[in-house]
Amino acid sequence: xxxxxxxxxxxxxxxxxxxxxxxxxxxxxxxxGFSTPQDFLEAERPDRPSCLILDVRLxxxxxxxxxxxxxxxxxDIPIIFITGHADVPMSVRAMKDGAVxxxxxxxxxxDLLDAIQHAIEKDRLRRKERRxxxxxxxxxxxxxxxxxxxxxxxxxxxxxxxxxATLGATESTVKTHRAQIMRKMKATSVVELVRMSDKIAxxxxxxxxxxVI
Numbered sequence: 545x546x547x548x549x550x551x552x553x554x555x556x557x558x559x560x561x562x563x564x565x566x567x568x569x570x571x572x573x574x575x576x577g578f579s580t581p582q583d584f585l586e587a588e589r590p591d592r593p594s595c596l597i598l599d600v601r602l603x604x605x606x607x608x609x610x611x612x613x614x615x616x617x618x619x620d621i622p623i624i625f626i627t628g629h630a631d632v633p634m635s636v637r638a639m640k641d642g643a644v645x646x647x648x649x650x651x652x653x654x655d656l657l658d659a660i661q662h663a664i665e666k667d668r669l670r671r672k673e674r675r676x677x678x679x680x681x682x683x684x685x686x687x688x689x690x691x692x693x694x695x696x697x698x699x700x701x702x703x704x705x706x707x708x709a710t711l712g713a714t715e716s717t718v719k720t721h722r723a724q725i726m727r728k729m730k731a732t733s734v735v736e737l738v739r740m741s742d743k744i745a746x747x748x749x750x751x752x753x754x755x756v757i
Contacts (some may be wrong), residue, residue: 549664550574550592554584554607555599555626564597567653573660581610593671595644595663597656600627600634608634611641620670622663626651673743680744683729691728694721698734699741 551573553564561577568575578584580602596614600607611623625638628649635646644666645659687695690711697707704718711718731737 547592548572548574549668550576550590550594551597551660551664552584552589552594552621553577553597554579554581554602554610555597556580556602557599560599560626564656567656568660571657571660573664581605581607581613591671593664593668595622595624595660595667597624597626597660600625600638601629608638608641611638611643615641620667622666624656624659624663626656677743680729680740683740684744686728687725691721691725694718695725695729695737695741698722698725699738 549572551564551568553561553575555561555564555577556579558579561579565575565577576587578587584596598607598610602610607625607627614621614623622644623638623642624644625635625646626649627634627646638646644663645655647655647659684692684695693711694707697710702710704715704722707713708715708718713721726732726737729737729740731740
């Protein structure tokens, strides 16, 4: 996977798109421009750190509406708004909905470049966390059903003896399962195992119950 960052620009003004293309080249960023949100949605997007530079007012479309549409679709690409018609309520609304920055035209090039760097780093971190969760989930899937039961009790703070009593197993058997769990999950301590479980457990199940399935 190429790690060259990529910025998408959705603005119906061709001159703006061309100007941003030239500017982004100076910081080694790839750039793809679109005149409408629909064009952006239909385009293929490489799996690399990226951000979306989005005009607030587009023909027949609101950038703020598009922001909500992306959020509803679980598309977490960081958004930087640019606009020539800004007002305080609009900017507050965009930022509350997760925008990285809200810039009024004409903006300073450095302000945009700083916002892009922040957005790209945010997306890079999000992608790393997603890959980490996927890897941990794969490790958890390698556990046997009994090992998953033992792990859930371990991360809930139960001692070997308590786990054995709950599952109807000897303490020696629990220790054997525990060793296998630590090996398969590549955990060096129960504390680390708890952190791993927190990363892969559905948020709805925290903090009362940990699931590793």
